[in-house]
Amino acid sequence: MRRGDIQRTRVKICGLTRVSDIAAVVAAGADAVGFVFHPASPRAVTPEQAAQLCRALPPFVTAVGLFVDARPEAIAATLEQVPLDLLQFHGDESPGFCSAFGRRWIKAIRMRPEINLAAERERFSGADGLLLDAYEPGRAGGTGQCFDWARIPPDLASEILLAGGLTPANVAEAIEQVRPYGVDVSGGVETAKGIKDPDLIFAFMQGVRDGDRRRNQPG
Numbered sequence: 001m002r003r004g005d006i007q008r009t010r011v012k013i014c015g016l017t018r019v020s021d022i023a024a025v026v027a028a029g030a031d032a033v034g035f036v037f038h039p040a041s042p043r044a045v046t047p048e049q050a051a052q053l054c055r056a057l058p059p060f061v062t063a064v065g066l067f068v069d070a071r072p073e074a075i076a077a078t079l080e081q082v083p084l085d086l087l088q089f090h091g092d093e094s095p096g097f098c099s100a101f102g103r104r105w106i107k108a109i110r111m112r113p114e115i116n117l118a119a120e121r122e123r124f125s126g127a128d129g130l131l132l133d134a135y136e137p138g139r140a141g142g143t144g145q146c147f148d149w150a151r152i153p154p155d156l157a158s159e160i161l162l163a164g165g166l167t168p169a170n171v172a173e174a175i176e177q178v179r180p181y182g183v184d185v186s187g188g189v190e191t192a193k194g195i196k197d198p199d200l201i202f203a204f205m206q207g208v209r210d211g212d213r214r215r216n217q218p219g
Ligand SMILES: O=C(O)c1ccccc1N[C@@H]1O[C@H](COP(=O)(O)O)[C@@H](O)[C@H]1O
Pocket: 014, 015, 034, 036, 038, 041, 042, 043, 066, 068, 090, 131, 133, 140, 141, 142, 143, 144, 145, 163, 164, 165, 166, 184, 185, 186, 187, 188
């Protein structure tokens, strides 16, 4: 999975629920959009809603479906209706489970204190990437909390998707410090739970570009 020297941090904006969100994310230049198929989330969409949102997506923007310990039949039924490019597993799914759907997939690792990232990387070696998110007991994700970025070993950074509490105000610093393959944001570009804001999305992308300038500075 090693990805060499990353020049441009990829960006996923997660938890889109409206066609106007898609327009804002595409105009701002993000690489991927996320649809949350976890009924307990305030950003949850049905397969029918996600299919409609996908119809508004132009080429070269990746559609990611987020699942949390969903039943395999539910995931398969979603895939029948929604043209997802990539699956994001955000629960306690096993590697065998994640690879059973014939799609590319990433695995979210919630950064519990005892997590050994090198061991997780080995365990999920079939994944197309590992996404690191903050751990909060009793919550599956989308918590708006950061974890200590210093816990990411530098030799794993180029394959990491960094998530958890990123905002327009901290994303440049996060990119400069961690040097990840990509970043993922949900709550940091919302004015209320599940309500994305075009100005915050734009500001987040500006922050990413600032972070890229800083990561690419010589010396
Ligand atoms: O967005 C959600 O509601 C969600 C629900 C359940 C699991 C994951 C969820 N979102 C993912 O959580 C991280 C961090 O989000 P935030 O930026 O801290 O709000 C991100 O990967 C989202 O895709």
